Amino acid sequence: EAQVTQNPRYLITVTGKKLTVTCSQNMNHEYMSWYRQDPGLGLRQIYYSMNVEVTDKGDVPEGYKVSRKEKRNFPLILESPSPNQTSLYFCASSQQGASTDTQYFGPGTRLTVL
Amino acid sequence: KQEVTQIPAALSVPEGENLVLNCSFTDSAIYNLQWFRQDPGKGLTSLLLIQSSQREQTSGRLNASLDKSSGRSTLYIAASQPGDSATYLCAVWLSYGKLTFGQGTILTVHP
Numbered sequence: 001e002a003q004v005t006q007n008p009r010y011l012i013t014v015t016g017k018k019l020t021v022t023c024s025q026n027m028n029h030e031y032m033s034w035y036r037q038d039p040g041l042g043l044r045q046i047y048y049s050m051n052v053e054v055t056d057k058g059d060v061p062e063g064y065k066v067s068r069k070e071k072r073n074f075p076l077i078l079e080s081p082s083p084n085q086t087s088l089y090f091c092a093s094s095q096q097g098a099s100t101d102t103q104y105f106g107p108g109t110r111l112t113v114l
Numbered sequence: 115k116q117e118v119t120q121i122p123a124a125l126s127v128p129e130g131e132n133l134v135l136n137c138s139f140t141d142s143a144i145y146n147l148q149w150f151r152q153d154p155g156k157g158l159t160s161l162l163l164i165q166s167s168q169r170e171q172t173s174g175r176l177n178a179s180l181d182k183s184s185g186r187s188t189l190y191i192a193a194s195q196p197g198d199s200a201t202y203l204c205a206v207w208l209s210y211g212k213l214t215f216g217q218g219t220i221l222t223v224h225p
Contacts, residue, residue, distance in 0.1 A: 040217075041217070043158075044215070045212065096210075098145045098207035098209070098213075099210070100163070101162070101163035102160045103150075107156065107157050108156075108157055
């Protein structure tokens, strides 16, 4: 089954404790992206990757890091989480970004930073 | 900075009505425009992609139009059904990889 998986699905942590949210797709997609969704602000893009070893900033990259060492994986790293990073995070993938009519989204990771 | 606005923020209609959701964007230099659907507690589902050179796209009861010069797109849903209840999101591709979303229209279709 074609899917994007995210782990963990729920996470409660404390300020400053480094964490990684994993994202994996099984469709051999070149494009992957991370978003956060907040009430009143909607979905905002954090980072995206056009292919292995190619990443670029979205609209809200501050406080986040990403890496794309393998085509299937695109982890989101919060090296020193703060309460304002409490949010619902989505990972997505597609064959070729803007030219692809189907973007596949993961189920979301709900992060709470205390 | 590109801003995407969706009107109305919420809409409640009886089953069977035809309806229009509106999306506007401030910078007409877009790559493509895409409509998504989000069900409560779930990720997004792609509905329609309109390339910047196109005027509209259709899929089943859905029709999306794009007027790039005026910075507007509409999503037309024909013969609405309770199963259409969801949040509908408009998003513009600013480049091959950069995507900006509107805040969405919450649609409720009641029997």
